[in-house]
Amino acid sequence: MLLPIGSQDDFGKTVANRNYVFEAFRKVTTFRGYEEISTPVVEYASIFTNQHVGMPLQSLMKWFNNEGEIEVLRPDWTTAIARALTNHSKSHEKWAYQGSIFRNNKLGVESRQVGIEVINFPNFHGESECLLMARNFLEELAINHYVIELGHTGIFEYFINQLNLSNEELKALQIAMHDKRKDRVHQLAEQNGKEHIASELVVLIDAFGPSEEVLNEYEIRWRNYPILLKIVHHLKKLAKLLNESSKVPVIVDLGMVKKLPYYSGIIFRGFLEKNGSTCFSGGRYDRLYAQFGEDKNAVGLGFDVDVLAEQLSIFNKPKKICVIASDDSLSYAEEIRKDYHNYIVEVFYDEEMINKDDFQKVIYILQKDGKYKVVENEDMYRFN
Ligand SMILES: N[C@@H](Cc1c[nH]c[nH+]1)C(=O)O
Numbered sequence: 453m454l455l456p457i458g459s460q461d462d463f464g465k466t467v468a469n470r471n472y473v474f475e476a477f478r479k480v481t482t483f484r485g486y487e488e489i490s491t492p493v494v495e496y497a498s499i500f501t502n503q504h505v506g507m508p509l510q511s512l513m514k515w516f517n518n519e520g521e522i523e524v525l526r527p528d529w530t531t532a533i534a535r536a537l538t539n540h541s542k543s544h545e546k547w548a549y550q551g552s553i554f555r556n557n558k559l560g561v562e563s564r565q566v567g568i569e570v571i572n573f574p575n576f577h578g579e580s581e582c583l584l585m586a587r588n589f590l591e592e593l594a595i596n597h598y599v600i601e602l603g604h605t606g607i608f609e610y611f612i613n614q615l616n617l618s619n620e621e622l623k624a625l626q627i628a629m630h631d632k633r634k635d636r637v638h639q640l641a642e643q644n645g646k647e648h649i650a651s652e653l654v655v656l657i658d659a660f661g662p663s664e665e666v667l668n669e670y671e672i673r674w675r676n677y678p679i680l681l682k683i684v685h686h687l688k689k690l691a692k693l694l695n696e697s698s699k700v701p702v703i704v705d706l707g708m709v710k711k712l713p714y715y716s717g718i719i720f721r722g723f724l725e726k727n728g729s730t731c732f733s734g735g736r737y738d739r740l741y742a743q744f745g746e747d748k749n750a751v752g753l754g755f756d757v758d759v760l761a762e763q764l765s766i767f768n769k770p771k772k773i774c775v776i777a778s779d780d781s782l783s784y785a786e787e788i789r790k791d792y793h794n795y796i797v798e799v800f801y802d803e804e805m806i807n808k809d810d811f812q813k814v815i816y817i818l819q820k821d822g823k824y825k826v827v828e829n830e831d832m833y834r835f836n
Contacts, residue, residue, distance in 0.1 A: 456561075458556070458560045458561035458562075459560075459561055459562065460560065466761065469761035469762070469764045470564060470757055470758070470761040472593075472761070472764060473566065473593065473755075473757050473760045473761050473764070474550050474566060474757070476589065476592045476593055477548070477550060477566040477589060477755070478548075478550070479592065480585065480588055480589045480592050481548035481568065481585070481589075484546070484581075484585055484588070485546060486546045486547060486548035486568060487545070487546065487547055487548070488547070488548050488549070489533055489536065489547040489548070489549050489569075490549065490551070491526065491529070491532040491533060491535070491536050491549075492526070493525055493526050493551075493552070493554075494523050494524070494525065494526075495523065495524055495526055495532060495535075496521060496522070496523060496524070497509060497512055497514055497521075497522035497523065497524045498522070499531060499532070499535055500512060500524065500527055500528060500531055502743055504713075504714060504739065504740055504742060504743035505528070505531050505712075505713060505714055505740065505743070506712075506713035506714075507527055507528065507712075509522075510556065511527065511555050511556050511557060512524040512525075512527050512554075512555070512556065513525040513527070513554045513555075513556055513561060524554075525554035526551075526552075526553055526554060527553055527554055527555050528553060528712070529549050529551070529553060529565060529567055529754060530567070530569060530712075530714070530737065530740070530752055530754070531714070531740065533547060533549065533569050534740050534741055534743075534744060534746075534750070535744060537571070537741075537746075537748075538744040538745075538746060542572065542748070543572065544571065544572040544573050545569075545570075545571040545572065546568065546569075546570050546571075546573075546581070547568065547569045547570075547571070548566070548567070548568050549565075549566070549567055549568075549569075550564075550565070550566040550567075550757075551564065551565070552564050552565075553565055563756065563757075563758055564756075564757035564758055565754045565755060565756065565757060566754070566755050566757055567732075567734070567752060567753055567754035567755060568582060568585060568752050568753060569750060569751075569752035570582060570750070570751050570752055571748055571749070571750050572748055572749055572750075573749070573751075575717075575736070575749065575751075576686075576689060576690070578736075578749070578750075578751040579690060579718050579736065579751050580690065580693055582720075582734060582751055582752060582753050583600065583690070583693075583694060583720065584693075584694075584697075586600075586722055586732050586753060586755070587600075587694075587698055587700060589755070590722070590731070590760075593760060593763070593764060594764075594765075595724075595731070595760065595763050595764075596700075597724065597725040597726060598700065598722050598723060598724050598725060598731060599700070599701045599702075599703055599722070599723055599725060600694060600700055600701070600702045600703070600720060600721075600722050601660075601702075601703050601704070601705055601708070601720060601721050601722070601723065602663065602687055602690060602691060602702065602703070602704045602705075602718065602719075602720050603704065603705045603706065603707075603708025603718075603719045603720065604683045604686070604687060604706070604708075604717065604718055604719065605709075605710050605715050605716055605717060605719055605735070606679065606680075606683050606716075606717065607656065607680060607683055607706050607707070608626075608629065608653075608656070608707065608708075608709055610677075610679055610680060611641075611649050611652055611653055611656070612625065612641075614646060614649055615641060615644050615646055615649060616644055617640075617644070621640060621643070624636075624640055625637065625640045625641060625653075626709045628640060629653065629656075629657065629707060629709045630709045632657050632707075634654045634657055637650070637653050637654055637657060638650045638651070638653070638654050641653050653707075656706055656707035657707050658707075659704075659705070659706035659707050660703060660704060660705035660706065660707065660708075661703060661704070662701070662702075662703055663687070663688075663691035663695070663702045663703060663704045664691070664695075666703075666704050666706065667684055667687055667688050667691065667704060670684050670706060671684050671685075671688075686718065687704055687718075690718065691704065710735070711733060712737075714737040714739060714740040715735040715736065715737050716736060716737060716738055716739045717735065717736030717737075717738070717751075718735055718736050718751070719733075719734070719735030719736070720733070720734060720735060720753070721733035721734075724759070724763065726763075729756075729759045730756065730759070731755060731756055731759045731760055731763075732753050732754065732755040732756065733753060733754065734751070734752050734753025734754060735751065735752075735753070736749075736750070736751045737750055737751070737752070738750055769796075770794055770795055770796050771795050771796070771812040772795065772796040772797075772798065772810060772811045772812055773792050773795045773796070773797045773798070773811060773812060773813050773814075773815065774797075774798050774799075774800060774803075774806055774808075774810075774811040774813070774814040774815070775788055775797060775798070775799045775800070775815055775816075775817065776799075776800055776801070776802070776803055776814065776815070776816045776817065777799050777800075777801065777817050778801055778817070779801075780819065781817040781819065781824055782799070784817055784824040785799045785817060786799075788815070788817075788826065795812070798811075813828060814828070815827065815828050816828070
């Protein structure tokens with residue numbers, strides 16, 4: 453094998469579609485006033501494995517440097533950006549990034565993301581900006597059939613804080629909750645004799661569906677739980693904003709567990725109606741900045757470029773012109789490109805090399821009396 457497992461080459465349409473996603477992202481973020489940020493591909497492992505971020509070392513692409521420290525290929529943009537913004541100004545900022553992340557998981561090693569981080573905006577404004585930007589960007593890509601799902605880390609935390617779970621038990625419970633396995637959730641939660649919390653968590657597994665329906669129901673159910681009620685109102689406000697301005701379905705999942713440990717507050721994702729693939733995910737992560745001694749409020753999201761690129765059908769591809777030239781007429785052929793500004797111009801020596809149906813027009817360069825001339829009629833070409 454010439455490539456390590458998990459690495460792959462990509463060709464043609466796959467690469468073109470990805471680049472289209474990158475370009476559309478730049479366009480949308482530029483017009484929404486984002487600044488661009490880039491961080492190095494190589495970082496220290498500890499930035500990502502400390503307790504605030506909690507990425508398992510096994511999942512990172514790593515090696516020892518000359519000083520014996522572990523270095524990794526960037527596994528997460530959000531954390532890298534938080535590190536980069538340490539000692540940065542405290543004012544409000546909107547950052548846009550694009551590039552690869554590397555995680556050693558079953559889906560391969562390298563994947564591509566574009567994403568945004570919105571720092572020090574009032575909470576509701578920052579969260580709305582993320583979701584509205586996501587909608588704006590997907591619209592730009594002509595991806596319309598997707599669903600936005602909202603959740604909040606505070607709900608699951610409210611219940612598990614009342615259980616005395618070890619880290620392993622908590623992990624197992626999160627996984628069971630995420631997989632919506634009621635029997636397992638109940639079994640794990642009731643171990644500490646808190647039967648009523650186990651039952652509440654099991655109910656939570658089914659607390660998903662159209663935003664209005666579910667939130668109205670839980671507004672009543674949790675009317676005597678101020679912490680939970682506040683979260684329901686927060687979710688209601690966000691869902692209302694999204695429902696007001698578009699037809700994209702908004703659902704809530706009150707039992708949603710966070711995908712990355714640094715989230716604290718609103719979490720969300722977008723998934724494609726067609727195959728359920730997650731095309732973006734993100735949320736609030738104020739506490740992540742604490743690891744660098746910063747007190748910042750932050751929310752953001754990342755798009756999976758590979759998932760988005762697969763959905764694209766690129767319209768308005770430029771028309772193609774073929775120029776038949778020779779060694780001698782190559783520089784003249786190069787000049788002809790200028791006459792066909794918005795066309796794809798390809799130069800060949802021999803019409804046998806092409807399928808004429810692929811081209812809008814085939815033109816031939818003729819040489820006569822030391823001068824070049826262009827004709828569109830192949831018979832003339834043959835004749836000469
Ligand atoms: N870094 C997150 C996405 C995100 C950006 N900002 C906040 N969350 C991810 O890889 O899923």
